[in-house]
Amino acid sequence: MRVYSGIQPTGRKHLGNYLGAIRHYVTGQEQAWATGDEAIFCVVDLHATTVAYDPAELRDRTYDTVAILLAAGLDPAKSILYRQGDVPEVPELTWLLTSVTAHGDLNRMHQFKEKSAQQRELVSAGLFLYPVLMAADVLAFRADRVPVGDDQRQHIELMRDIAERFNTRFGGEGREILRVPEGVYPTVAARIMDLQQPEKKMSTSSGSIEGTVYVLDEPKAVEKKLKRAVTDSANPPEIRRGPDKAGVSNLIDILAATTDRTPDEVEADLAGARGYGDLKVAAADAVNALLAPIRERYADLRGDEAAIESALAIGAEKARAIAAPVLAEAREAMGVGPRA
Incomplete structure (x- = not known):
């Protein structure tokens, strides 16, 4: 059994992030470690480039996020923790998966509609293809379960459709090149609301500062x-x-x-x-x-960026060891590149 979760590095992590996701990462890690299963966690910096952003801030926020995950209890000795941009197999698989992803499906994604409406100067192709990159994140590791927030159900369903379509078209009868994952949705603390606007979910991007409790608040x-x-x-x-x-x-x-x-x-x-x-x-x-x-x-952790990079490098090496054979099999099945 392999469990996969990804977290955005953008924004300051708040109480809703911790209760709805990060705490469950640590629990999932410990459960996987105890049962001999595998837990993989990714800081998705490539996803963060799909909207306007500041490069220096992205790198700082990535370090912030990794330090919070480690401080919360993620242990690189018990799980795989890596930075998305360190595993080139994932963006290549993204491109291969676009061949079995319908334009109409992407056009119906709620997140694309919401975020594209906020972009005044440029709606990037990356934002449109965001769900395919998310699918590649998971499918590259043949993950069985994907714990996500309830608002990600549409992405998980598309991910499953992409995997099934790929297997049908390129795998032949009975051959599962890409594993079809199951979404796992929280039932407790799934939605922590803004303290000043309790009808809205607590959020770094759209909530109020006074109504948002940050993990690092004094x-x-x-x-x-x-x-x-x-x-x-x-x-x-x-x-x-x-x-x-x-x-x-x-x-x-x-x-x-x-x-x-x-x-x-x-x-x-x-x-x-x-x-x-x-x-x-x-x-x-x-x-x-x-x-x-x-x-x-x-x-204690955040000031030592060299140690953070070292931990991410170890995670990337482990992640690539899993993703590379999956990508190679997908390339072979699609007739891309030389014969295996």
Whole structure:
């Protein structure tokens, strides 16, 4: 069994990134290590070039992201952690996969529609082909399972279609050149919302600074943001979840996810609370307790970029050892290049 996950290096990593993805990476790594399976994690710097960006900032954010992943518990001795741009087999496979990817499918991708609408000067071909590169990321490693956010379901379905179409066209009967992966979607802490706009998902790019808790925020900043979180004007205050209580529901979900409890347990524990202030203080304390050791380890790791590069080089070597034979088989099946 092989599990694959990728993370964007753009933007500052926030609480939603940690609870919805990074924490699950570490859990998945430990499970894979215990069972003899394989976990692969990629910082997708090539994906980040599909929209306008600053090259120096991209490299810095990549180092930031790797340092956070290591600080959170990813261990290059237990899993494969690499930078996308260090594995040239993936972009070559991307080009080969375009031969079995329908233009209409790409044109219907929600992410392309949303991001292209934001581009004023240039909508790049890279943005259009983003889902094919994402497919190549996974298919190059013959991954079995791909943990992603719920908003990535459309990409996973396209990835599966591409693999099946490739196998049908070039593999012949019964030959699986590219493994058809399964998407794995989180059921807990899948959506942490903006503290100031609780109807919107917490986001570095489209959220509010005051409503976004960053992994590297100082404890006082975390406390301030959570104490100012939007709730409602119910009198007396009601600490419960519900469609009419978006802000309170978000705080309950955050407290539950950061203390390994269910939202129902949080509601029961706070049944005698004096008001929303108790909920906010409890959430701030729990978030700070969760993030404090990560911030501390990050501070030790981030200053040594040579060590980060060394870890990425080791990961790239392992990644290429897996991807190269897959690419070679795909090339042979398509009649590209010399005979194997």
